[in-house]
Amino acid sequence: MSAKTITIEPVSRLEGHAKVNIQLNDSGDVEETYVQITELRGFEKFCVGRPVEEMPRITTSICGVCPWSLHLASAKACDAVFGVTPLLQVQN
Secondary structure (H helix, E strand, O other), X not given: OOOEEEEXXXXXOOOOOEEEEEEEXXXXXEEEEEEEEXXXXXXXXXXXXXXXXXXXXXXXXXXXXXXXXXXXXXXXXHHHHHOOOOOOOOOO
């Protein structure tokens, strides 16, 4: 199997226009995933002037459809701001 990109467009369960690109490697496993939403809704203004460590809690209230993805994205951004690489958790 050769590398492949899967595109889902339009994403119909969100407000506004969105597209998902999924890049598969030669084995067919997901290598990268991108979500593009072209609408500006202005929620970023809620975050201006607040401590970065509050963002994972605040961003979950922006959307009722995707609070967990917003939480994880903001938590990863917070880790990047502080230069932290979380340890891998191994399931027993």
